[in-house]
Amino acid sequence: MNAFADIEVIGVRHLSPAAANAVLGTLEKSKPKVVLIEGPADATDLLKYIVHEDVKLPISLLAYSQSSSRTLAYPLVDYSPEYVAIKWAFENDALVKFIDLPAKTFLALDEESVDLPVQHGQRHRLDVYKELALDAGESSYDSYWERNFEHQHSSETFREMSWGLGAALRKLEEGDTNFHHLENLTRESYMRRCIQDELDSGVSAASIALILGAYHAPVIDSQEHIMTNKELASLPIHQCAITLMPYSYFRLSRQSGYGAGNSSPLYFTHMWNSREDKTTGYTSRYISEASALLKKKSYKVSTAQLIDAGQLAASLASLKNGVVVLEDLRSAVQTCMMNNVPLSISEEIWDKLEIGSAVGFVPEGLVMTSIQDDFSRLLKELKLARYKTDQLTELKLDLRENRQVKTAKAAFRDLERSKFFNQLKFLKIPFADSREEDSSASWIEKWFVRWRPESEIALVENVLWGETIKAAVTAKFVYEIQQCNKLVMLSRLLRQALDCGFESIISHILNKLKNLAVSDADFLDLSHTCNELSYLVKYGSIRRVNTQACEPFLGQLFYEACLLLMESADCDEKRQGDIASGMHRLQKISNSVDSLVDVSRWQKSLQELSNATNRNPFLSGLAFALLLNQKVITDEDLAKQLQFRLSPALASDIAIYWFEGLISYNAADLVHNKFLWESMSLYVECLTDDEFKKALVLFRRTFSQFENDSKKTITDILINIWGLSKEEATEFMALELTEKESELLDELDDLDFDDF
Amino acid sequence: MSDLLRQSAEDIFAEELDFLIKNEKNPIPDGWSMSPKSVLLYICGGKVGSKTISSKFIGHKRLIEISIATLLTDRSLLLVGEPGTAKSWLSEHLAAAISGDSEKIIQGTAGTTEEHIRYSWNYAMLIANGPSEEALVKSPLCKAMEEGAILRFEEITRCAPEIQDALISILSEKNLAIPDLGKQIAAKRGFSVIATANTRDKGVNDMSAALKRRFNVVSLPAPVDLPTELKIVKQRLTETAKSLSIQAKLPSEEDVTKVLTVFRELRQGNTLDGKSKLKIPSGVLSTAEAISLLTGAMAMAGSFGNGEVTGEHLANGLHGVVLKDEQKDKVVWEDYLEHVVKKRGADWRPIYEASRQLL
Known part of the structure; x- marks a missing residue:
């Protein structure tokens, strides 16, 4: 007999509006006293913060430890069925818990460390979904899901269908012994244990609702294996911390894995927000938005094109089951409205249209990582708190000692600020940026400061490097130094270490430098x-x-x-x-x-x-x-060298390259050297016709590097050398090119050195 | 076998089309001979019960879906692309599947007039008896509208822009006015236009924005990678060889791959491994040309050789295809031979030697 039979089990897909709707419908109808959700059990304490009034979605649970390379991110958005369930529970005084394996076990379940019987020809988990989609004639699982599940309105139908899907997927993976499958079985037995615990504590099965992935729904049966005490004790554990961090739609669109991402969050957000609105369909909204974005980019789009796009989308959908999905909308908009739009612009438009730029918010002090704490503390100390806004502000720092203040700390505040900004830059936390200026003075720095919601995310992610900013910077430096095997990379780190003010790192780098310098003998690197x-x-x-x-x-x-x-x-x-x-x-x-x-x-x-x-x-x-x-x-040496280098015995291109090198450094001085031009003139006179042609091309390039007034000076000197009067010369220069001369010049353009 | 040089698609594939129509399970739109799903199946290939439908178009399935969906609405379809990317081929097969008739064609040239598009007169009758139904000589467009079939307008951009614009009203109103007879020909359901246009070429005019707006534009790309192109070429070679009764064996896969490698590298301007840059010849080097090159090589082998395609035959073909502009292309080809082909080892030797001799 199945003791779990009366539990309201709702199989969902993470990040699906239809699933969220089904959850809401079911909860409203059955009004359970306990809501159990598939999520890391050790994050249950954070549930109350998720529904805090100042928290703005999208957010994510983040489980991390400094000693494991695996992290666990569990994003939540407005249309997450899990989020909807959590919110409902809090609003209706129901108990809510996470009942999946704790994060500390997830982090420890490293694929390599687990002893598994390996079979050849193992299907990777994600391929099952692709297979299913291809069989149905769809190009991706997302399209398959949307076409068959998303635009389903009744909760009961959704639940039935998702149960069926879960069962079908299970059948496909039956007998697999790869890591993912075994991990799933372990999780399921753990979840059953948690459910059993609830029943043992006196709660009736009928007053429990369970929200979990559709894949797991069919096996919520007390007659399946429930994790024993021994098994529980033997679960691997990797100590970790769990926090709540703001998240962004951008990151969501690129994520994969547990709590897997969703490639078009904005599209689904709109679908969720307008679920009550029967007047504007999601297709019309998508197409009109696309048109608005195109107009912003100055591409003309007529209303007729919008109508045509709508028709084409419906037409495309009719080749399948008639439900228009995102892929159809995109193809329709592309074909009818974006004919002459270049690829880069259209990519931008898809991003704006489907992904969106939403970034969440978690108020300070709510749930903070140590590094966020440290960051706030430093901001206060350096009196930078007021710059933590989305407004771009310019800040000038004077690195010298400020003699007009009382404390030693205040005296070097600007220097400390500069170090702080450089540390953040090194950690790739976007806050302050400096521009390379031809230093008006070496102690003045100009910074542009702006705190964006994404910056918070970058800040939190750095907690993987260390608990504090200083620790994170040190750890990252150590890592980078280790990875360095080229002198150039090391030298760049040196500068960064100086700018961050980390003296100990500098000696660390110098040590490595000692060992590298001998073997890495390249002139440029040196x-x-x-x-x-x-x-x-x-x-x-x-x-x-x-x-x-x-x-x-x-x-x-x-x-x-x-x-x-x-x-x-x-x-x-x-x-x-x-x-x-x-x-x-x-x-x-x-x-x-x-x-x-x-x-x-x-x-x-x-x-x-x-x-x-x-x-x-x-x-x-x-x-x-x-x-x-x-x-x-000496002047004598100069004369000798010139004669030597500009002698007709040498090939003319060698001579002219030498000349080019000569004037590439500090030419202004040389320009006035009369002797130089005399030697040059003599040289040119000794060239044969062919050599002169060759030389002319090279001269063209060389002389083009002179500034205009230098050119004038040279002309004057040459006129002098050749004994012309100024008037004769000006007259000659002013003459138009004869046809033959123009021809010759054109020929020069076509001259190819390979002809020689 | 028929004595026609090239049969139409609906004749060659009559068996498949009949099968699909007989076993149709989905609703058929008015004027169509089969459902859109069947059209998709016919073009992309697949299985229906025990029968395998051959694939006519090897490339992105999505493009075919969009093309079919376009024809379901009241919009017309414009297929654009570089020469040799299967536009006319696709147009023919779409018309064969949807209307069962791919022969309502207007072939666009610089000399196309409005009469070719709309209608013209039997002038003797016109003068003798005045305007009448019998004196009217209907264009393929008229016939397509009357029968509710697909009109194929090939190379539409080669017509003068003013002539192209004759279509604008017709495509919106879906009827053709004949003022001389005081009547209109209204299009029956199932009527649509599939036009094709080249992008890169001399003699290609612009299309007015008003006309472009009446079309859904689907751009056909050159085959995305070597394996796709190989598949296309192999299939076409088998079909063409059969229909032309060439007395030669099909070239080996290695030989076809060599030819396609040359084509792709010269098209892109760099070797397939991306290491060396190459000069680009003036011609397009499309897949269609590769197919004719290989067919030509087979013909040569069959008529003058022992039936097996050799490096010499391939070299002859390559020489002809690559060197379109004597001066510039010669430099490009020589450069390619010396720096790429020569260094490729023993199995490219025959091609190298033969090509060098021709230069």
Whole structure:
């Protein structure tokens, strides 16, 4: 005899308006005293908070522990049957409990740790649903469900159908021994135990209502296996915390797993909200909304097109059973209204139309994770509480000591704020953003502050890293450092560590740096790293972080980079840009922190490169320019080098690349050097016709890099060299191109280096 | 076997169509010969009881559903796409299934006039006896409206825009006025228009917005991936070879895959593994061309060879298809041969050698 026979069992699908409606209808009719719901048993205490008057849906239960990679999210929205049941219970003084396996067991039930007999050819759980859908001629389970279940009005019919569905699914999975199936069986035996406990405490079966997944409904029978005490005691446990957090429709649309998501929450929300309204159908609403969104994007849509879309949707549905579902609406709108709309815009419109941007709210202090607590505390301390709004505000921070306040704490408040903002950025919690400014001063920072509902969600999620902001940042740093196997990534972390004010992390990173630097010998990486190290050295003091430990590293890595210069300069045109930037970086460091680096070794490397003939000519030219700039080249040397580099014996493209490299750094000085242009002019005169053509193309590119006034200066100098008068020259320049000349110029455009 | 070069769809598949009509269980819309579900089955293929219906269109089923649903409403269907993406093919089969007649066609060209679309006169009779029913020469559009059948308007955008616009009123009012006789031809239920238009080509005009509005536009894409294209090509090859009685064996799957690989890579502008970029030739390199290339190769093998398609035959075909514009395409093709085909190993060798010889 089935002791559970009189229980009102309602099989549902999470996040289904029809299911929610059926639940409401059934509860209203049978008025139970106890409502049992499929949800983690250890979250029962949080039920009262779910219905708190200040809580705004969508929200989610979150079970987490810092030592497990598995988390459990259980979202609730307006049309969740579970939520509807909870609300009804509280409004009607009924007892409500969660009766599924506790979250601490779920988190411990790791697929790998469980001993299971494995069979080949195991169907993954989700495929059963897909199979069912395909058999019915639908393209997805969502469409199948909507077409057959969603637009069903009577609660009784819904319950019967969902029971049938559950039974059919069970039949398909009979005999499976994969993890999911066995997990299901365990959960069911646990739930039966909880029901039995209720009956044992004196409640009659008829006064109990049970809301659970349709899959489980057919086996709520006291004659099936009920979990024994021994089995209960042997359930694995992983200590965890459970909290209530705000959630968003966006996240809901992307979720999968327990309490699985729903890819079009806004569409279903509208369906739920207008269930009483018989006048506007959900199809008309969808199509009109789509039209409104298109109009906002300036796409003209005529009323006739809306009518046509409606007809097409109905027509498409008639190929199945006549019930219009989301897929039909979307196809109809796409075909009739969105002909000339590009893909990116239409994606945006689907998102706005079907997913929506709703974000929930859980009032402060209600149920808080430790990290939220910590966050509020810090906001108060740093006097940033008033910036926690959805309004974008600009905040200027002065990192220097404020001498006009009384306490030491207040004196460096802005610096602490800057550190705090950087920590939040590192944790990817959207709150404050700075823009890279050509620093008017190194101690001024401009931040843009804005707290959005999504920020709360990001904040809560970081509790997985640590209990407090500081702990989370530290843990994340440690993790990232471990993952780092490239010098460049490490150097980026260095800067972030400085900006966050974590001195201990810096030494951690430097340790790893020691080990990497030797094997990771790449010129570019070294130049990046030196750059970050010099940043630390320069700005350590303003941020009140001791960065002395970086100094020996800077010197050492700088030296290594110098040694690698020649080797890396043996590259082709594609890479020369990167190497050149690396050289610029090292030069900058050599200029600014000359006490910490071996400047003479750098100059030696540059000399080598600038004298070399078998390296990338652009880089050789650049090296020479850098040396010129440091004023270690005499005029005589300059003359020699020019003659050497611009001699007709060398191929013309090599010469011009060298020239390009030369003027790529600090060209303004060179422009005035008369001797340079004399050598250039002599060189050009010695070229043959073919070589001149080649050279012309390269010159075009090179000279285009000069500023307009530089160009003028050069022209003046050249005029002088060639002995023309200013008037003759201006006249000549003003002449229009002859046809032949235009032709030749056009030919230049088509010139392809592969022809040579 | 018939002595026609190409039979219409309703003749080739008469057996399947008859079977579907006889075993129809769902309601049939007015003027249609079978229910929409059966039309879907006919085109996408499937099983009805013990009989297997062959698949005519291999691609997104959704597009076919939308096309059929469009024709159920009073809207007309416009199939657009690049040349060679099965627009006319689909149009033919839809008409064959829905009306049992795919031969009410207006073929659009730059010289199409309004008379081709609406009606014209037997001028001798007109002059002799004045306007009368007998003197009227009805266009396929008139016939389709009178019989409640599907009109196929091929290459509608090749007609001059002013001529295309003759359809605007007709499609809204669903009747054709003949002022000279003082009467109107009202469309019977089951009448609809399926138009096709190319997107990329010379000689393609724009369509006015007013006319476009009368159509539901369904865009047919090129086959999404190699396996789909392979399926399409293999099926068509078997059918064409049979109907043209080519005395050759079907090319091996590897050979077909090679040809399709070449087509896809040149179409996309990069190798299938995404590693190298390629220049794009001026032609479209559609699936239809791949099919004719392979059919041609088979014909060559059958008539001049020993019945087996070799690399040489394929190379001949490729050469003809890829090099549409002598100058530019030659560079593209050579580049492709040297940098991609040559490096692909032994089984591409024959194609490489033969292609090189032709250049």
